[in-house]
Amino acid sequence: MPKLFLLAGATASGKTEFALRFAQQHHCEILSCDASAFYRGMDIGTAKPTREEQQMVCHWGIDICEPNEYFSIKDFVRYAQRCVEEITQRGKNVLVVGGSGFYLKSFLEPVADEVSPSAEIQQEIADLEAVGGEKACWERLKALDPNLPFDWEVRNIRKVKKALARCMATGLPVQESLRRFQRQPVPYPSLPKVTLYLCVPLEVMKLRIRLRTHAMLQKGLIEEVRLLQKQGKLLPNRPASLAIGYRETLAFLQNKLPFEALESSIVKNTYALVKKQGTWFRHQIAFDRYLY
Numbered sequence: 001m002p003k004l005f006l007l008a009g010a011t012a013s014g015k016t017e018f019a020l021r022f023a024q025q026h027h028c029e030i031l032s033c034d035a036s037a038f039y040r041g042m043d044i045g046t047a048k049p050t051r052e053e054q055q056m057v058c059h060w061g062i063d064i065c066e067p068n069e070y071f072s073i074k075d076f077v078r079y080a081q082r083c084v085e086e087i088t089q090r091g092k093n094v095l096v097v098g099g100s101g102f103y104l105k106s107f108l109e110p111v112a113d114e115v116s117p118s119a120e121i122q123q124e125i126a127d128l129e130a131v132g133g134e135k136a137c138w139e140r141l142k143a144l145d146p147n148l149p150f151d152w153e154v155r156n157i158r159k160v161k162k163a164l165a166r167c168m169a170t171g172l173p174v175q176e177s178l179r180r181f182q183r184q185p186v187p188y189p190s191l192p193k194v195t196l197y198l199c200v201p202l203e204v205m206k207l208r209i210r211l212r213t214h215a216m217l218q219k220g221l222i223e224e225v226r227l228l229q230k231q232g233k234l235l236p237n238r239p240a241s242l243a244i245g246y247r248e249t250l251a252f253l254q255n256k257l258p259f260e261a262l263e264s265s266i267v268k269n270t271y272a273l274v275k276k277q278g279t280w281f282r283h284q285i286a287f288d289r290y291l292y
Helices: 015-025 051-056 073-089 101-105 119-144 157-170 174-182 202-219 221-230 246-253 259-284
Strands: 004-008 028-032 093-098 193-198 289-291
Touching: 004 015, 004 101, 015 028, 015 051, 015 093, 028 073, 073 093, 073 101, 093 101, 101 259, 119 157, 157 174, 202 221, 202 259, 221 246, 246 259
Parallel strands: 004 093, 004 193, 028 093, 193 289
Antiparallel strands: none
16 A cells, blocks of 8 residues: 655755655655745755756656745645645655645645635735734634633734634634634545654754855856746745745845845844744654654
8 A cells, every 4th residue: 555754854954865765765756845846947046856856756746836826735735635646546655745844734634624715804804903903803803702712822913813814704713613624534544654854963954054055056046036036926925935045035136135145144044944844843743753
């Protein structure tokens, strides 16, 4: 029976190299769940597997949309289901690889459902926040769900707005909406799953981040971003434009960041992301094996 392997690890931990060896040894095809690798033309700053590496092992989840397009977690879940079905029907194992934790988690438990708040609801919440701030959003949520504990995520405005949008879209209290969400079936119930985490010492990670960033700039990251910008593919506040390496380079091209600070800024933000990824994985996924 085919298996579903999930390989997680922070940015610059060496997942690509390890995944290639593992996939060849375990008869796998690789499905990337790196959110930045979805975008065509974003090659240098995302450290995608090279064409030669992709020819060594069949890859999925790379170059599947344009940087100016939205590719939501729901889109990814549907895409991944098709990939897993096709791979396993041919008798191969699936190796899911990535540092985007929420996408990786979608193979283990439900992370999205069919509730889609309308544009009107989203705009109403945005207007509410613009006029009354976080307090106004919280008060509206409490009005719709009086039984919600007072301290429920009150300091996390993103979660408050998300809960408010769900309440407005479904007409259900937060806890009932959550219970319905949790009653969704477990993803891929027929496939045995093995979760792996690639561990790298902190000092090694710091060195890799510095070397990786320097190499990206040497390979032409600025030229890559300039071309995408000229093509109108890096729009403000879109996920692609906010990806580390791209947002700093955009700031440089817009004269908001001096060239002398570009490399150090990317290094600093990459390191902050690595620490955030490590914390998220420790709390969100129980791994079967830690690889050192």
